[in-house]
Amino acid sequence: MPPESPDPRQHVSRRSFLKGAGGVAAAGGALGAAKAFAAAPTTERLSGTVEIELLVNGEPRKVKVEPRTTLLNALRNHCEPPVTGPKLVCDRGSCGACTVLLEGQPVYSCMQLAVDCTGRAVTTVEGLAVDGKLSTVQEAFVAHDALMCGFCTPGFVVSISACLQKNPKATREELQQACSGNFCRCGTYPRVFEAALDAGRKLQGGR
Amino acid sequence: MKAFELLRPASLEQALELLPKPADRERVRVVAGGQDLYTEMKDRLIEPDQLLDLKRLAGFDRLEIDGAGNVTLGALLTLSRVAEHAGLRASLPLVGEAALSIASTQIRNVGTVGGNLNQRPRCWYYRHPGAHCLKKGGSECFSKEGFNKYNAILGGGPSYIVHPSDLAPALVAAGAEVVLAKKGSSRTLPLEQYYTLPRDGDPLRETVLGSDEILTHVRIPAPAAGWKSTYLKFKERGSFDFALASVAAGLVVEAGVVRSARLVLGGVAPIPWRAKAAEEFLAGKPAQPATWREAAAIALSKAEPLSDNEYKVALSQNLIERAFTRLTT
Amino acid sequence: MTTIVDYMGGGFGAKFGLGVEGQAACEAALELKRPVHLMLTREDEFLTAGNRSGAVIQVRAGVAKDGTLTALQGEIQRLGGVGGGSFSGFPYIYKLRDEKGLHSSIRSVYTHFDAARAMRAPGHVQASFAIESALDELGYLAGVGALDIRKQNLTDQVYHRQLDRAAKEIGWEAHPNKLAPQERPDAAGTKTGIGFAISTWGGGGHEECRVRVAVGRDGSLTATVGTQDLGNGTRTYVAAIAAEEFGLPLEAATARIGNTSYGRANASGGSTTAASLAPAVKDAAFNAAKALREHLAKGLGRGAAELAFRGGSVVESSGGKALMTWKEACATLGSAGISADGEWRSELAGNGVHGAQAAKVQVDLSTGRVRVLKMVGVQDCGLPLNRTAVESQLNGGMIQALSYALHEERVLETGLGLMLNANFVDYKIAGCQEMPELVPLIDEEDIGRGVIGMAEPAIVPGHSAIANAIFNACGVRLRSLPFTPDKVLDGLALLAANGGAK
Numbered sequence A: 001m002p003p004e005s006p007d008p009r010q011h012v013s014r015r016s017f018l019k020g021a022g023g024v025a026a027a028g029g030a031l032g033a034a035k036a037f038a039a040a041p042t043t044e045r046l047s048g049t050v051e052i053e054l055l056v057n058g059e060p061r062k063v064k065v066e067p068r069t070t071l072l073n074a075l076r077n078h079c080e081p082p083v084t085g086p087k088l089v090c091d092r093g094s095c096g097a098c099t100v101l102l103e104g105q106p107v108y109s110c111m112q113l114a115v116d117c118t119g120r121a122v123t124t125v126e127g128l129a130v131d132g133k134l135s136t137v138q139e140a141f142v143a144h145d146a147l148m149c150g151f152c153t154p155g156f157v158v159s160i161s162a163c164l165q166k167n168p169k170a171t172r173e174e175l176q177q178a179c180s181g182n183f184c185r186c187g188t189y190p191r192v193f194e195a196a197l198d199a200g201r202k203l204q205g206g207r
Numbered sequence B: 001m002k003a004f005e006l007l008r009p010a011s012l013e014q015a016l017e018l019l020p021k022p023a024d025r026e027r028v029r030v031v032a033g034g035q036d037l038y039t040e041m042k043d044r045l046i047e048p049d050q051l052l053d054l055k056r057l058a059g060f061d062r063l064e065i066d067g068a069g070n071v072t073l074g075a076l077l078t079l080s081r082v083a084e085h086a087g088l089r090a091s092l093p094l095v096g097e098a099a100l101s102i103a104s105t106q107i108r109n110v111g112t113v114g115g116n117l118n119q120r121p122r123c124w125y126y127r128h129p130g131a132h133c134l135k136k137g138g139s140e141c142f143s144k145e146g147f148n149k150y151n152a153i154l155g156g157g158p159s160y161i162v163h164p165s166d167l168a169p170a171l172v173a174a175g176a177e178v179v180l181a182k183k184g185s186s187r188t189l190p191l192e193q194y195y196t197l198p199r200d201g202d203p204l205r206e207t208v209l210g211s212d213e214i215l216t217h218v219r220i221p222a223p224a225a226g227w228k229s230t231y232l233k234f235k236e237r238g239s240f241d242f243a244l245a246s247v248a249a250g251l252v253v254e255a256g257v258v259r260s261a262r263l264v265l266g267g268v269a270p271i272p273w274r275a276k277a278a279e280e281f282l283a284g285k286p287a288q289p290a291t292w293r294e295a296a297a298i299a300l301s302k303a304e305p306l307s308d309n310e311y312k313v314a315l316s317q318n319l320i321e322r323a324f325t326r327l328t329t
Numbered sequence C: 001m002t003t004i005v006d007y008m009g010g011g012f013g014a015k016f017g018l019g020v021e022g023q024a025a026c027e028a029a030l031e032l033k034r035p036v037h038l039m040l041t042r043e044d045e046f047l048t049a050g051n052r053s054g055a056v057i058q059v060r061a062g063v064a065k066d067g068t069l070t071a072l073q074g075e076i077q078r079l080g081g082v083g084g085g086s087f088s089g090f091p092y093i094y095k096l097r098d099e100k101g102l103h104s105s106i107r108s109v110y111t112h113f114d115a116a117r118a119m120r121a122p123g124h125v126q127a128s129f130a131i132e133s134a135l136d137e138l139g140y141l142a143g144v145g146a147l148d149i150r151k152q153n154l155t156d157q158v159y160h161r162q163l164d165r166a167a168k169e170i171g172w173e174a175h176p177n178k179l180a181p182q183e184r185p186d187a188a189g190t191k192t193g194i195g196f197a198i199s200t201w202g203g204g205g206h207e208e209c210r211v212r213v214a215v216g217r218d219g220s221l222t223a224t225v226g227t228q229d230l231g232n233g234t235r236t237y238v239a240a241i242a243a244e245e246f247g248l249p250l251e252a253a254t255a256r257i258g259n260t261s262y263g264r265a266n267a268s269g270g271s272t273t274a275a276s277l278a279p280a281v282k283d284a285a286f287n288a289a290k291a292l293r294e295h296l297a298k299g300l301g302r303g304a305a306e307l308a309f310r311g312g313s314v315v316e317s318s319g320g321k322a323l324m325t326w327k328e329a330c331a332t333l334g335s336a337g338i339s340a341d342g343e344w345r346s347e348l349a350g351n352g353v354h355g356a357q358a359a360k361v362q363v364d365l366s367t368g369r370v371r372v373l374k375m376v377g378v379q380d381c382g383l384p385l386n387r388t389a390v391e392s393q394l395n396g397g398m399i400q401a402l403s404y405a406l407h408e409e410r411v412l413e414t415g416l417g418l419m420l421n422a423n424f425v426d427y428k429i430a431g432c433q434e435m436p437e438l439v440p441l442i443d444e445e446d447i448g449r450g451v452i453g454m455a456e457p458a459i460v461p462g463h464s465a466i467a468n469a470i471f472n473a474c475g476v477r478l479r480s481l482p483f484t485p486d487k488v489l490d491g492l493a494l495l496a497a498n499g500g501a502k
């Protein structure tokens, strides 16, 4: 049986994110925001603009967002400097261009509220490189010319990285299944899977 | 998406307190993974003032199998965890297969059991902000005379939606029950009775869930000895897609004879469609291709296709035959 | 006004005109006197940014016993919304020996939908489907088969060569059901078939691009041109051509493109960019290299013709003895470095390509699902500038053809005046699970013709080949796109009713 994925709620830290900006108050009355979190858990209410801290590629990033702001929007338009690896294409969880890792799991960042991601590690395609050196999967994409226009590429790199992280021996079919929520209009699929299989071999052989 | 207030109850009790009265149903919406709800909000099909977020309720994301083999799924369990659970796959393969057939990795990592069972229809008219159809309080189901390739062939009228959930037919076939909590009480009912046909209930909704209720758990009784099951989903496209038609099937076969059978169809009716007549027919029949063919014909005998979806009849029949064949070879 | 396009995503059409979206962005920028970022929703994109023209085509045709076309009539209605629509002519590529047997009429039917715009190989895709379907059908009726009926009506031997190569690669020789659909399904309840189709395209260049190649005192090498990139192919060959002229690796050259202030360039479309631009880059690089040689010759006290650039050095052109490194050579330049302009050279570009594709499909008789198992594309393009990129374009063309063959359809609800599926859940495009084995083959036999664009012909024949393969598999002739399970099942039911299917 595969290990159970971590319970996301354990990572939601009650201290880390909410500054008492507009609209944050405890359910039962006029408690100051800071106090509300120390007290027994009550219903939190968020509205208006709130300041939150995201953990993006290992770095804390303070952003001002509304509850409706998606993680993708926060990364691209509210972070300074912006994080533009994840791309906005459909905004409906149906293309994969915005894929990021949330606590190591691929998710569509256009379908996450930014306020739900505080205290959870967000990894974008930029964060896969280690000390400025491309990751094995990224290198394989370059070596196999696994992109044409490159718009879908960040999403594919993230999805494939997560799949190979779980199982470096993933077969072509398993990789295709893992990426069946990623679409490429240019039709670079053959080279994408060549690159992925090659990266898998390197990951098995290496460390 | 219209701006909203996000409410994050820390306990079920708090959540139940915050549930709206029937009149406020559209103002306050429950959200779990949001993978369906956000699309409705982005398309402005719904514009709630408040979202009641269930994600912080502790203990509702468990998958438990007791000593006797009874299974409990928490409403907040993600679809990925259902799909990957080896114990569940061994005893009730159809549930894991159904979970794995849903959407994409990205959505399964976030979408929940409760959200999947309560997701809203995918009829193109319902989903189009410009079509004020019956499902949105209008006077007409446009699919009846319009584009209806993906719509219902069974149980339709006055609305012809098909229920989009893949988990639902599998869980109905497994005889699952749902637990619904409201302030001060809870009730348990068979999942089969949770869904309502548009002609029997409010055509604006697909379930009997009250505005003051939350689905907290799904319970699946331990399968009978020798029970084999499968979920066969047919998609127009291999990469993520909703079912054109799907079959959840279960069988107990002894000495070449069917002892009992379950047959539930997805993608063809406004609810997971239990083919009871076919199930009754199957009991006591020899487990062989001719039996499956006859059962398939019985299951679809009441079909009333619309102008563009007659193909679903043959498709469903073929899938039924294929599912039973898979279970017996 | 300056237009800056560093990266534009894939460019598959609707690029010639400004469009309402372009106008809106310009007006907003002028009004605000600030840069404007306009992003269309998917729905806006489907409704206002242009779509491929539709067409309704009726064909009647007759052949002699040997498959020679004797009579051919086509009535074509182009559906371009409020625009005229596109259609590339009838018959497409194939010829009647006696033109008297040919009749065609083309009309535009105007509707209230937005004007169709160019989409990868406008007009050709529609024309291909009509003639390739009709001819295929006649091939079976005449008993000559899908491959020979084509060759019988093609005088251009390049097509014979390419069709034979595609046939070989797809496994036609060993294919059991060449003259009729597969009789009995295999154990899995499926039938397998092979189909063919061909394409043509211009892809020639024009006298439009002005390119500047500059060498800096620091050793930098830059090629500058105003055109934008569709993907990353243009950027790559611009740098490669310049680097090659100076005997330097690709990384040593920088392509500056995607900015109208860089100078005149061609409008992007018609697969004309490579054939318009590459000769001008070559010309500029040649001129710059000549100027640099002349400069160095003076300092070295030799004739310019005695010098050459090779392997990162300046060498003797005969013998190859290294005289100085690239860095040393550049250090002798003045602060302005050296630069030269280049223009289009007709002798470096060709015009007109062919193309043949074959598809192998499997039809599931229970579900109507068509799985494309393999596609082979044989494509000439004169001189391939970058083989990897040409193969990727060929793959991409086949994949897009597969995508609209099996899935893509804009569903317009005429009663309500709505497009019902203007999103990526309901407007389906092919994804990872749809990918067949793809074999992109570059036909290099006419390499001496110079550079010719090939991105558009790559998309033309795929859907026709798939339709023909479906017939070859199960006997269902699908006459409208896309080839979805409902249509296949309806077709199979009709066959069964007529006593045709087993």
Ligand SMILES: Cc1cc2nc3c(=O)[nH]c(=O)nc-3n(C[C@H](O)[C@H](O)[C@H](O)COP(=O)(O)OP(=O)(O)OC[C@H]3O[C@@H](n4cnc5c(N)ncnc54)[C@H](O)[C@@H]3O)c2cc1C
Pocket (backbone or CB within 6 Å): A092, A093, A094, B029, B030, B031, B032, B033, B034, B035, B036, B037, B038, B039, B054, B075, B079, B101, B102, B103, B104, B107, B110, B111, B112, B113, B114, B115, B116, B117, B118, B119, B120, B164, B165, B166, B167, B209, B213, B214, B215, B216, B240, B241, B242, B243, C425
């Ligand atoms: C691109 C795409 C493809 C998809 N493909 C499929 C598919 O193939 N098969 C399929 O079955 N589904 C599919 N879905 C639908 C759906 O999003 C997912 O199945 C998912 O399970 C939804 O779960 P969620 O937790 O994100 O739900 P949410 O979006 O949070 O909730 C969905 C609905 O259920 C209600 N709800 C949530 N939890 C509860 C609860 N505990 N009690 C009462 N009501 C509740 C919400 O108010 C909301 O109306 C797809 C969605 C997308 C965007």
Ligand code: FES
Pocket (backbone or CB within 6 Å): A087, A088, A089, A090, A091, A092, A093, A094, A095, A096, A097, A098, A099, A108, A109, A110, A111
């Ligand atoms: S932009 Fe998020 S899935 Fe398309």
Ligand code: FES
Pocket (backbone or CB within 6 Å): A147, A148, A149, A150, A151, A152, A153, A183, A184, A185, A186, A187, A188, C009, C010
């Ligand atoms: S490379 Fe262009 S969309 Fe994938």
